[in-house]
Amino acid sequence: xxxxxxxxxxxxxxxxxxxxxxxxxxxxxxxxxxxxxxxxxxxxxxxxxxxxxxxxxxxxxxxxxxxxxxxxxxxxxxxxxxxxxxxxxxxxxxxxxxxxxxxxxxxxxxxxxxxxxxxxxxxxxxxxxxxxxxxxxxxxxxxxxxxxxxxxxxxxxxxxxxxxxxxxxxxxxxxxxxxxxxxxxxxxxxxxxxxxx
Amino acid sequence: xxxxxxxxxxxxxxxxxxxxxxxxxxxxxxxxxxxxxxxxxxxxxxxxxxxxxxxxxxxxxxxxxxxxxxxxxxxxxxxxxxxxxxxxxxxxxxxxxxxxxxxxxxxxxxxxxxxxxxxxxxxxxxxxxxxxxxxxxxxxxxxxxxxxxxxxxxxxxxxxxxxxxxxxxxxxxxxxxxxxxxxxxxxxxxxxxxxxx
DNA sequence: TAACATACCAGACAGGGTGTTGATTTATTT
DNA sequence: AAATAAATCAACACCCTGTCTGGTATGTTA
Numbered sequence: 001x002x003x004x005x006x007x008x009x010x011x012x013x014x015x016x017x018x019x020x021x022x023x024x025x026x027x028x029x030x031x032x033x034x035x036x037x038x039x040x041x042x043x044x045x046x047x048x049x050x051x052x053x054x055x056x057x058x059x060x061x062x063x064x065x066x067x068x069x070x071x072x073x074x075x076x077x078x079x080x081x082x083x084x085x086x087x088x089x090x091x092x093x094x095x096x097x098x099x100x101x102x103x104x105x106x107x108x109x110x111x112x113x114x115x116x117x118x119x120x121x122x123x124x125x126x127x128x129x130x131x132x133x134x135x136x137x138x139x140x141x142x143x144x145x146x147x148x149x150x151x152x153x154x155x156x157x158x159x160x161x162x163x164x165x166x167x168x169x170x171x172x173x174x175x176x177x178x179x180x181x182x183x184x185x186x187x188x189x190x191x192x193x194x195x196x197x
Numbered sequence: 198x199x200x201x202x203x204x205x206x207x208x209x210x211x212x213x214x215x216x217x218x219x220x221x222x223x224x225x226x227x228x229x230x231x232x233x234x235x236x237x238x239x240x241x242x243x244x245x246x247x248x249x250x251x252x253x254x255x256x257x258x259x260x261x262x263x264x265x266x267x268x269x270x271x272x273x274x275x276x277x278x279x280x281x282x283x284x285x286x287x288x289x290x291x292x293x294x295x296x297x298x299x300x301x302x303x304x305x306x307x308x309x310x311x312x313x314x315x316x317x318x319x320x321x322x323x324x325x326x327x328x329x330x331x332x333x334x335x336x337x338x339x340x341x342x343x344x345x346x347x348x349x350x351x352x353x354x355x356x357x358x359x360x361x362x363x364x365x366x367x368x369x370x371x372x373x374x375x376x377x378x379x380x381x382x383x384x385x386x387x388x389x390x391x392x393x394x
Numbered sequence: 395t396a397a398c399a400t401a402c403c404a405g406a407c408a409g410g411g412t413g414t415t416g417a418t419t420t421a422t423t424t
Numbered sequence: 425a426a427a428t429a430a431a432t433c434a435a436c437a438c439c440c441t442g443t444c445t446g447g448t449a450t451g452t453t454a
Contacts, residue, residue, distance in 0.1 A: 009421065009430055031228035031254075034411060045432050050413065057228075114313050138385065151360035152353040152380045159352020163345055183349045187384030188335065206401050206450065231440060242403050247442065 014052060016042040021059060025108040030060055030115070064109055064118045067102045068125065074098045079129060088133055092157070093177035095126075099161060100169050107165055110158070123154045130154070153184045201249075211249060213239040218256060219301050226310035227257055261306060261315045264299045265322065271295045276326060285330055289354070290374035292323075296358060297366050304362055307355070320351050327351070350381045 020042035024033050033056055039046045053059040074094050079085045099106045109118045127150065134146050141149070157180050164176055201207070217239035221230050230253055236243045250256040271291050276282045296303045306315045324347065331343050338346070354377050361373055 007422070007430065013431075035413090036411060046412090047414085047433080048431055051430075055412090112313060112317060116309060116311050116313060120309060134385075148357060148360055148376060149380065149385050151356040152377070153356075153385065155356020155359070156349040156353030159348040159350075159355075160345060162352070163348035167341075179345060180349070183346065183384065185384045186386045187380065187382045188331075188346050188350065189383045202400080204400065204451065210402080232442090233440060243441090244404090244443080245402060248401075252441090 010052070013044060013048060016044055017049065017052065017059065018063060021063070022104050022108060030056055060109075060115060061117075063105055064115070064121070067098075067105055067109075068121060070102060071095065071098045071122075071125070085129060085133070088130075089177050089181045091129070092180050093174045096161070096164070096173035096176045096180075100173060103165070103169060106161075110162055110165060119158060123158070126154060156180075156183065207249070210241060210245060213241055214246065214249065214256065215260060218253075218260070219305060222305040222310065227253055227312070257306075257312060258314075260302055261312070261318065264302055264306075265318060267299060268292065268295045268319075268322070282326060282330070285327075286374050286378045288326070289377050290371045293358070293361070293370035293373045297370060300362070300366060307359055307362060316355060320355070323351060353377075353380065 017038070020038055021033070024038060024041055035046060035049055035056060038056065039049050042049075053062065074097070075091060078087070078091050078094060085091050099110075109115050130150055130153070131146065134141075134150065138146065138149075160176065160180055160183070164171065201211075214235070217235055218230070221235060221238055232243060232246055232253060235253065236246050239246075250259065271294070272288060275284070275288050275291055282288050296307075306312050327347055327350070328343065331338075331347065335343065335346075357373065357377055357380070361368065
C-alpha cells in the first residue's frame with residue numbers, strides 16, 4: 001500500500017483516476033479494465049498510476065476502504081462503543097444515507113458487476129453491533145441460530161439496498177430503514193391476507 | 198459459444214478443466230486465473246482449452262449454466278408451469294438440496310470470491326414463481342412493495358445459503374427450508390422476548 | 395477391420411498488457 | 425529563489441493471449 005500524499009497534484013490525480021474508474025465500471029466489470037485503458041481514460045501517465053496504486057484491484061479496494069471510513073464516521077455517534085445501540089432503525093437509516101452519498105461507487109460495488117469482497121466487509125461491519133442487540137432481544141435462541149438469523153437479515157438488507165439503487169434511490173433513506181426494520185422483525189406477515197399458507 | 202461434442206475425449210477434457218478450475222478457485226478469485234495456469238493445472242494443452250471455451254469467464258458461465266439446468270430439472274415437478282406452486286417450502290428445500298449436490302461449484306460461485314452475476318441469475322429464476330405467490334397472499338401491497346419484499350427475502354435466502362455452506366451444509370436441507378420459510382414470513386419476531394423495541 | 399473423423403498436442407507467432415526504471419519537466423512548499 | 429516532491433516520457437524485459445500450424449493419437453462409422 002502506497003502512502004497517500006496530500007499534495008494538490010496528487011489529490012487531483014487520484015480524483016481523475018477515481019472518475020475514470022467509475023465511468024469505466026459503468027460499462028464493464030473491473031476484470032476487463034486494464035491499467036492502460038484506465039490511464040488513457042483519465043488522461044494520465046501509466047507510470048503515475050503505479051505511483052498511487054498497485055493495480056486495478058488495489059484501487060478498487062482503496063475506494064471501498066474510503067467509503068467504509070465514511071460509514072464508520074457517520075455511524076460512530078449512533079453507536080456507544082462496545083454497547084448495543086438503542087435505536088437500531090436510526091443506524092439503518094444512516095447506512096442507507098451514507099451509501100446514497102457515495103452512490104457513484106455503490107452503484108458499482110453493489111451493482112451487477114460488483115465486488116463480493118466489499119459486501120463481506122460491509123456485513124462484518126454491522127455484525128457485532130447487531131449481534132449484541134440480538135442476544136439481548138432473543139435470549140432464548142442458540143448462538144448458531146443467531147448466526148443464521150443475522151446471515152438472513154443482513155443479506156436481506158443488502159438486497160433491499162440493491163433494489164433501492166436500481167430505483168434511483170428515490171425513496172427517502174428513513175423510509176427504507178423503516179421498511180428494513182419491519183421486514184427483519186416481523187417478516188412479510190404484516191401484509192398477509194387471510195389466504196392460506 | 199462453442200458446440201459441446203459428446204466425444205469421450207471431449208468429456209474427459211472438460212472434466213479435467215472443471216476439476217482444475219474449481220481447485221484453483223478455492224485459492225484465488227477467477228480474475229487471477231489465467232488460461233495458462235488453468236491448463237497447467239489440468240494437464241492439457243492451452244490450445245485445447247480454446248477449442249472448448251472462449252476464456253475463463255466463458256468457462257465459469259457454462260459451469261453455472263449447467264448448474265442452473267440441474268436446478269430447473271429438480272424444480273420442474275414441483276412447479277406446475279405458469280402457476281404458483283402450492284408448497285413453497287418444498288421448493289425451497291429442493292433448491293437447498295440441489296445446491297448441496299453441486300457443492301463443489303457452489304462453494305465457489307456463492308463463496309467469498311464468488312460471482313455476482315450468477316447470484317442474479319439464481320434470483321431471477323425464483324422471481325416469477327415467488328411473485329405469483331406474493332400477489333396471491335399479499336393482495337393489499339403495491340407492486341413496488343412486492344418488489345422490495347422479494348429483494349429482501351430472496352437476498353436473505355442467499356445469505357442463509359452462504360452461512361449454510363460455511364457450516365459445511367451439515368444441517369438437513371429440509372430444516373434449512375423451514376427456517377427460511379419462517380424467517381421470510383414472520384421475521385425474527387417469533388423468537389423475541391418481552392424486551393423493548 | 396479399414397477408413398474416416400475428431401480431438402489432442404507441441405510449438406511458434408504477433409499483439410498487447412504489466413510493472414519497473416532513469417532521466418526530465420513541472421508544480422508546491424518554505 | 426532554492427529545495428523538495430510529483431508527474432511525465434520513453435524504453436525495457438516479461439508474461440499472457442488468442443490463433444494457427446503440422447503431426448499424432450483416439451474414438452466413430454461402415
